[in-house]
Amino acid sequence: MSQAMAGAMQPPFPAERGIEVYNKKLGMWIFLASEVMFFAALIGSYVILRFGAAGVWAKPGIVLSIQITAFNTFLLICSSVSMVKAYAAIQDGFQDKMKFWLLMTILGGATFVGIQVFEYIHLVEHGFTPAGVREGSHLAELVANGTLPAATMGLYGSTFFTMTGFHGFHVTCGVISMLYLYLFKALPGKYSPQDFSGIEVVGLYWHFVDLVWIILFTIVYLV
Amino acid sequence: MTTVAATAHAAHAQHDDRSFIQKYIFSTDHKIIGIQFLFLTLFFLAIGGLLAMQIRWQLAYPGTPMPGGRFLPETMAPGGVLLPEYYLQLVTMHGTFMIFFAIMLLLVGVYANFLIPLKIGAHDMAFPRINMASFWSAFVSGIIMLASMFVPEGAARAGWTMYVPLSARHDYSGAEFGQEMWSLSIIFFGLSSILGSLNYITTVINNRCAGMTWFRLPLSVWALFITAILGLLAVPVLAGAAIMLLFEQILGTHFFDPSAGGQPILWQHLFWFFGHPEVYILILPAMGIVSELIANGSRKPIFGYHSMVFAICGIAFLGWIVWGHHMFVSGMNPTLGSSFMVSTLLIAVPSAIKVFNWMGTMWRGNLRFHVPMLHAVAFVAMFTIGGLSGIFMAATPVDMFIHDTYFIVAHIHYVLFGGSLFAIFGGIVFWFPKMFGRMMNEGWGKVHFWLTFIFYNATFFPMHIIGMAGHMRRLYDPTIYDFLKPMQPMNVFISISAFLLYGTQIIFFLNFWWSLFKGKKAPQNPWSDNGLEWTTPSPAPHGNWETLPTVYRGPYEFSVPGASEDFIPQNKKLPTDRDPVMAPAASH
Numbered sequence: 001m002s003q004a005m006a007g008a009m010q011p012p013f014p015a016e017r018g019i020e021v022y023n024k025k026l027g028m029w030i031f032l033a034s035e036v037m038f039f040a041a042l043i044g045s046y047v048i049l050r051f052g053a054a055g056v057w058a059k060p061g062i063v064l065s066i067q068i069t070a071f072n073t074f075l076l077i078c079s080s081v082s083m084v085k086a087y088a089a090i091q092d093g094f095q096d097k098m099k100f101w102l103l104m105t106i107l108g109g110a111t112f113v114g115i116q117v118f119e120y121i122h123l124v125e126h127g128f129t130p131a132g133v134r135e136g137s138h139l140a141e142l143v144a145n146g147t148l149p150a151a152t153m154g155l156y157g158s159t160f161f162t163m164t165g166f167h168g169f170h171v172t173c174g175v176i177s178m179l180y181l182y183l184f185k186a187l188p189g190k191y192s193p194q195d196f197s198g199i200e201v202v203g204l205y206w207h208f209v210d211l212v213w214i215i216l217f218t219i220v221y222l223v
Numbered sequence: 224m225t226t227v228a229a230t231a232h233a234a235h236a237q238h239d240d241r242s243f244i245q246k247y248i249f250s251t252d253h254k255i256i257g258i259q260f261l262f263l264t265l266f267f268l269a270i271g272g273l274l275a276m277q278i279r280w281q282l283a284y285p286g287t288p289m290p291g292g293r294f295l296p297e298t299m300a301p302g303g304v305l306l307p308e309y310y311l312q313l314v315t316m317h318g319t320f321m322i323f324f325a326i327m328l329l330l331v332g333v334y335a336n337f338l339i340p341l342k343i344g345a346h347d348m349a350f351p352r353i354n355m356a357s358f359w360s361a362f363v364s365g366i367i368m369l370a371s372m373f374v375p376e377g378a379a380r381a382g383w384t385m386y387v388p389l390s391a392r393h394d395y396s397g398a399e400f401g402q403e404m405w406s407l408s409i410i411f412f413g414l415s416s417i418l419g420s421l422n423y424i425t426t427v428i429n430n431r432c433a434g435m436t437w438f439r440l441p442l443s444v445w446a447l448f449i450t451a452i453l454g455l456l457a458v459p460v461l462a463g464a465a466i467m468l469l470f471e472q473i474l475g476t477h478f479f480d481p482s483a484g485g486q487p488i489l490w491q492h493l494f495w496f497f498g499h500p501e502v503y504i505l506i507l508p509a510m511g512i513v514s515e516l517i518a519n520g521s522r523k524p525i526f527g528y529h530s531m532v533f534a535i536c537g538i539a540f541l542g543w544i545v546w547g548h549h550m551f552v553s554g555m556n557p558t559l560g561s562s563f564m565v566s567t568l569l570i571a572v573p574s575a576i577k578v579f580n581w582m583g584t585m586w587r588g589n590l591r592f593h594v595p596m597l598h599a600v601a602f603v604a605m606f607t608i609g610g611l612s613g614i615f616m617a618a619t620p621v622d623m624f625i626h627d628t629y630f631i632v633a634h635i636h637y638v639l640f641g642g643s644l645f646a647i648f649g650g651i652v653f654w655f656p657k658m659f660g661r662m663m664n665e666g667w668g669k670v671h672f673w674l675t676f677i678f679y680n681a682t683f684f685p686m687h688i689i690g691m692a693g694h695m696r697r698l699y700d701p702t703i704y705d706f707l708k709p710m711q712p713m714n715v716f717i718s719i720s721a722f723l724l725y726g727t728q729i730i731f732f733l734n735f736w737w738s739l740f741k742g743k744k745a746p747q748n749p750w751s752d753n754g755l756e757w758t759t760p761s762p763a764p765h766g767n768w769e770t771l772p773t774v775y776r777g778p779y780e781f782s783v784p785g786a787s788e789d790f791i792p793q794n795k796k797l798p799t800d801r802d803p804v805m806a807p808a809a810s811h
Contacts, residue, residue, distance in 0.1 A: 018431065037455075155477050
């Protein structure tokens with residue numbers, strides 16, 4: 001290919017014709033559709049296993065701490081709000097406000113993951129594992145004295161760790177992407193009221209992850 | 224977005240400085256990625272075929288040493304005689320390689336990547352780097368799957384459908400690493416598929432050139448677009464199921480373990496909820512390719528363009544509500560089974576619309592039987608046979624009799640080999656000049672086609688008969704059953720045909736490589752076709768066009784009365800054509 005020809009070429013972006021949504025945002029919406037199907041597979045399996053199980057399910061609040069996770073849920077919802085604040089700030093051209101709120105979102109997400117890791121360590125110490133209740137642990141005693149149903153504890157562990165684990169993985173990915181935006185886009189001042197697609201697109205993902213958590217918190221911890 | 228555009232523009236101008244690695248290995252050019260997929264998938268096609276040859280040897284001559292079998296390790300074939308556990312690995316890996324890494328990647332990896340931007344008039348995909356990530360995760364996935372054949376205890380052996388508990392428990396299957404690597408590989412494969420799909424969908428929606436309205440899109444692009452939607456929504460379910468299976472294998476979870484309250488049938492539901500849309504992922508792009516080839520070879524507009532589009536959408540929609548027909552003997556509520564039966568039979572309607580439209584296209588056309596056209600016509604015939612045998616298994620009472628027999632094996636090979644693979648071969652010959660700038664040899668192409676067509680039918684048609692006689696699928700040694708002994712000569716006939724069929728592919732292999740370096744130089748539009756890809760040089764340059772074409776008409780205007788030639792390219796402006804009004808580029 002000749003150099004002159006390459007030089008005269010138009011860039012592949014922006015879209016020539018299509019709908020009134022730019023490519024990155026459209027791509028994120030489409031990606032979220034596949035994420036919905038992924039979580040639907042995990043959550044659907046949980047629902048089927050729980051309601052199809054031979055025995056009753058463990059009552060909420062015995063194995064999992066509702067208080068700590070309620071705080072964690074609150075934190076994640078706050079981080080969604082701060083994401084919106086960052087988005088609104090850059091729309092109005094306030095660079096410093098945008099950086100501040102983006103950093104707050106990162107901290108919120110990172111704290112959420114930190115608390116979740118702490119929760120996991122605590123649970124495993126007490127004998128709650130993906131394979132069920134560990135022999136000779138604190139929870140094994142509760143199973144023995146009938147506080148927890150022996151028949152469904154295996155399923156409880158499997159579904160709990162898989163669903164919350166994959167949600168935690170998504171939060172971690174979100175924190176990493178926001179950290180990238182903060183360090184390489186926001187701090188060097190690459191965003192402007194004309195171009196803030198990174199904030200908007202990662203924001204969409206972040207709200208989705210938040211929404212999934214609200215569903216998971218309800219069906220795993222509260223009922 | 225002006226700043227982004229300016230940077231991208233500057234980057235474009237320097238593209239001749241790209242190193243070899245940027246150009247051909249870690250390339251973001253959709254055509255190079257398509258060609259990378261082509262070499263990768265043809266390799267897996269050859270591997271998958273080699274596994275099938277070993278299966279056929281065992282079925283024809285059970286217990287006798289296989290030629291070349293002494294090169295296999297003791298754990299597979301001591302003295303050249305295949306072990307039962309190795310045989311199960313063969314059937315599992317043949318299915319896995321062929322379905323995921325050969326047919327699916329050939330259709331959605333090769334054709335979607337190569338054709339979509341060229342056919343809709345775009346410089347590249349919407350997300351070139353995501354596209355590259357999609358190829359490399361497919362590559363990693365394929366390497367993991369291939370490597371799993373060489374780990375201690377061998378590859379996965381629970382069948383390509385990985386039914387639990389056989390796949391979940393090491394003490395049942397006897398393979399620990401092999402089963403785990405299968406799950407891991409499928410998770411990477413899912414990632415690749417999702418990244419690819421979201422890219423194709425965005426590109427088709429947003430990057431069409433001026434004048435390329437939805438109903439001027441070539442049917443191949445329509446089919447690839449709908450397929451991408453199926454892949455986007457079905458593959459994450461498989462990924463979720465594979466993750467649960469992997470956790471079952473390595474963490475000891477209990478999703479599918481009945482002793483702890485889990486449900487083995489849950490795996491089947493999850494797998495087939497993915498698996499049936501997958502069937503249409505494997506055939507819809509082939510139907511799109513065939514529509515292009517038949518319109519070109521008949522020199523006539525495609526018959527019923529709109530009904531073809533709606534048939535694609537109808538098949539795709541119905542594909543979501545039929546998965547239960549794979550599970551008629553799994554212990555499902557008969558009422559539920561009946562509704563799955565009805566929805567499955569409904570798919571015959573849009574499928575028949577397509578078959579009749581292809582025949583209507585050919586009817587009284589000025590037929591040109593070039594190699595791609597021969598493959599396309601074979602597709603229509605073979606797909607019809609496969610479709611008709613599909614009606615047998617859609618009916619619950621018949622399916623209960625033929626479930627898990629060679630009748631099913633014959634059916635799937637009629638639609639996936641006779642259907643998809645013929646379309647793929649036709650497509651490779653058709654677009655080879657645009658990929659590599661040279662023509663494939665016509666004479667050898669015809670020899671390859673006719674021998675493949677004959678040996679293919681000789682291989683797979685008798686499978687219907689032995690299946691009806693009760694020959695089970697995945698059976699290690701048919702001679703141990705008295706009722707199958709009369710079928711053994713037919714097994715030998717099938718195997719000899721299969722060996723000849725595989726041998727015939729050497730012709731294709733040699734033709735491919737010879738044409739790559741020594742083939743006749745291709746003109747810009749060797750097939751006198753209307754598609755936009757033929758308005759750019761062969762091979763298409765990086766960026767496809769200097770300035771994007773403008774489209775004035777649909778893709779199938781062949782033999783228009785009064786026109787100077789028997790085809791009118793989509794971008795050719797006639798005095799009566801009006802310029803399309805450009806929509807403003809989307810920004811915030």
